[in-house]
Amino acid sequence: MSTATPAPKQPKTDPQQELEQAKKVLKEQEKTIHDYTDHLKRLQADFENYMKRTHKEQQIVEDAAINKAIHKLLFVVDDFQHTMAHLKEEAVTKEEIVKGVDMIFTKLHKFLEDEGVRPIDTNGKRFDPAYHEALLLEQTNNAPENTILEELQRGYTRKDTVIRYAKVKIAKPALTKSEGAT
Numbered sequence: 001m002s003t004a005t006p007a008p009k010q011p012k013t014d015p016q017q018e019l020e021q022a023k024k025v026l027k028e029q030e031k032t033i034h035d036y037t038d039h040l041k042r043l044q045a046d047f048e049n050y051m052k053r054t055h056k057e058q059q060i061v062e063d064a065a066i067n068k069a070i071h072k073l074l075f076v077v078d079d080f081q082h083t084m085a086h087l088k089e090e091a092v093t094k095e096e097i098v099k100g101v102d103m104i105f106t107k108l109h110k111f112l113e114d115e116g117v118r119p120i121d122t123n124g125k126r127f128d129p130a131y132h133e134a135l136l137l138e139q140t141n142n143a144p145e146n147t148i149l150e151e152l153q154r155g156y157t158r159k160d161t162v163i164r165y166a167k168v169k170i171a172k173p174a175l176t177k178s179e180g181a182t
Contacts, residue, residue: 072111079104112156120155120166122148127170131155131162136169143171 083100086092120131127134127146138149148168155166 069115072114073108076104076108076111079107116158117156117163118158120157120162122151122155122166122168124148127168131157131166132168132170133165134170135167137172138169139172139174141174145171145173147171 083104086100087097122132125148126144127148132148132155135152136150140149143149147170149171150169151166152169153164153167156163
């Protein structure tokens, strides 16, 4: 006789009970998905509102800075208006005209300095494409190659950023007779 122990009986599962349990789990998962979806939609709306608000605030700051600069510049415009009116009404000497224009130029230059605008130094400097734009080359043996010979248009920087490159003429070695110079 064999003494094998019978296998334990599996409890009978009721298919209806399993179906109800699966429906309950599915409902909980659907609720979780719905909650996450709602949360993501709110986050997306908040982010879009943040971006719009930030853009609007940035525009307000930019406009305020521009308005401040224009306000300062209007004093220079006023000086030009007064000078033009003075020139039209009275007999003015050349020296007075030069003095008036020089005063306006000085005021305008001061405004630019106050705003952090600085001219790019070119006098006798070596050509640097980060600050200069070469418009002309001149063959010469009187200056080292790539030395700036002449500033054709002044360049300016503001806070280490080039606003306008200095347009310059630079030295190029002159050809010798053996290289084809006549």
